[in-house]
Amino acid sequence: METPDDYLTEDLRDRLIHDPRVYEQDLTIRIDQRKLTVGGNVTTAERQQAITDAARELLPGYEIANETTVVPSSEPDSEERLR
Amino acid sequence: MIRIAAVGDLHYGVDTRNLLRPGFEHLAERADVLLLAGDLTRCGDPAEAQVLAEEIRDLPIPRVAVLGNHDYHADQEDRVRGILEEAGVRVLEGESIVLEIDHARLGIAGSKGFGGGFTGACGSDFGEPEMKAFVGHTKKVADRLENALRRLDTDLKVALLHYAPVEQTLVGERLEIYPFLGSYLLAEAVDRAGADLVFHGHAHHGIERGMTPGGIPVRNVAQPVIRHAYNVYSLEPKLERDRVLAAS
Numbered sequence: 556m557e558t559p560d561d562y563l564t565e566d567l568r569d570r571l572i573h574d575p576r577v578y579e580q581d582l583t584i585r586i587d588q589r590k591l592t593v594g595g596n597v598t599t600a601e602r603q604q605a606i607t608d609a610a611r612e613l614l615p616g617y618e619i620a621n622e623t624t625v626v627p628s629s630e631p632d633s634e635e636r637l638r
Numbered sequence: 639m640i641r642i643a644a645v646g647d648l649h650y651g652v653d654t655r656n657l658l659r660p661g662f663e664h665l666a667e668r669a670d671v672l673l674l675a676g677d678l679t680r681c682g683d684p685a686e687a688q689v690l691a692e693e694i695r696d697l698p699i700p701r702v703a704v705l706g707n708h709d710y711h712a713d714q715e716d717r718v719r720g721i722l723e724e725a726g727v728r729v730l731e732g733e734s735i736v737l738e739i740d741h742a743r744l745g746i747a748g749s750k751g752f753g754g755g756f757t758g759a760c761g762s763d764f765g766e767p768e769m770k771a772f773v774g775h776t777k778k779v780a781d782r783l784e785n786a787l788r789r790l791d792t793d794l795k796v797a798l799l800h801y802a803p804v805e806q807t808l809v810g811e812r813l814e815i816y817p818f819l820g821s822y823l824l825a826e827a828v829d830r831a832g833a834d835l836v837f838h839g840h841a842h843h844g845i846e847r848g849m850t851p852g853g854i855p856v857r858n859v860a861q862p863v864i865r866h867a868y869n870v871y872s873l874e875p876k877l878e879r880d881r882v883l884a885a886s
Contacts (some may be wrong), residue, residue: 578680580708598649598654598861632868632869636872637872637873
């Protein structure tokens with residue numbers, strides 16, 4: 556029997572959390588009709604690519620849509636005065 | 639005026655060398671102190687901490703940090719802490735530090751904090767040993783935070799956490815994971831002991847601004863939330879404010 560998508564989703568999320576290329580708890584994972592969609596924030600473009608690479612290995616034959624975004628790390632534009 | 643730069647959840651790795659160096663270029667001109675709200679590394683590997691340590695070693699302002707859950711993953715949190723402290727970063731866990739800035743005294747009490755949930759939907763230390771340990775740990779770190787804050791007799795008091803003390807800054811996260819993102823016990827500790835401002839990280843999908851039930855501002859400075867190398871928060875120390883009021 557093929558693993559239901561619900562179990563597959565959590566299995567994949569767990570594997571990505573522990574994958575040394577990824578180590579990311581913050582990802583949202585959706586699997587539907589043999590398509591995997593990953594969302595969330597990542598630190599660098601290299602880490603973003605690593606998620607795609609790891610997902611391809613873990614779910615061969617699935618379409619991979621990596622919708623994660625790379626978080627900007629520029630200087631702030633302003634400051635907040637609290638009092 | 640004291641200017642506090644804060645950021646959390648940097649998730650440094652051996653692949654992120656120089657990631658924040660451009661963002662930190664003018665930090666010393668814009669802030670008097672840098673606070674780091676945990677999850678400084680990807681998985682708590684000392685090599686990752688070393689990369690961050692080199693990045694912030696030469697910053698000419700005080701640097702104060704707490705660790706986050708990622709920094710504990712490799713069971714080498716003592717080494718992570720040691721590497722950061724060797725680079726001049728003061729790492730707090732149930733402890734406090736006092737900095738003199740522009741003739742005012744800034745007190746910072748720090749703790750990683752922990753989860754457990756928020757009023758009306760939180761865990762109790764009841765039942766299995768694992769559940770007692772989970773909630774018991776939160777109670778322990780909240781007590782330590784409260785004691786660390788109480789020990790401070792300074793013009794400004796700041797609480798530095800990794801886990802969230804309030805729900806307000808978690809908006810955007812799934813409700814089901816709130817108990818893993820923070821605990822009301824942390825806010826209760828801050829409200830009991832008193833503080834001027836609370837920082838935390840951990841909630842990447844949350845929002846920046848909230849407040850404890852006692853009215854103390856809370857800022858979620860997780861980098862995915864603030865989307866900058868840091869944000870700056872300025873406060874007038876009580877003594878200076880009182881002097882101005884007295885003169886008028």
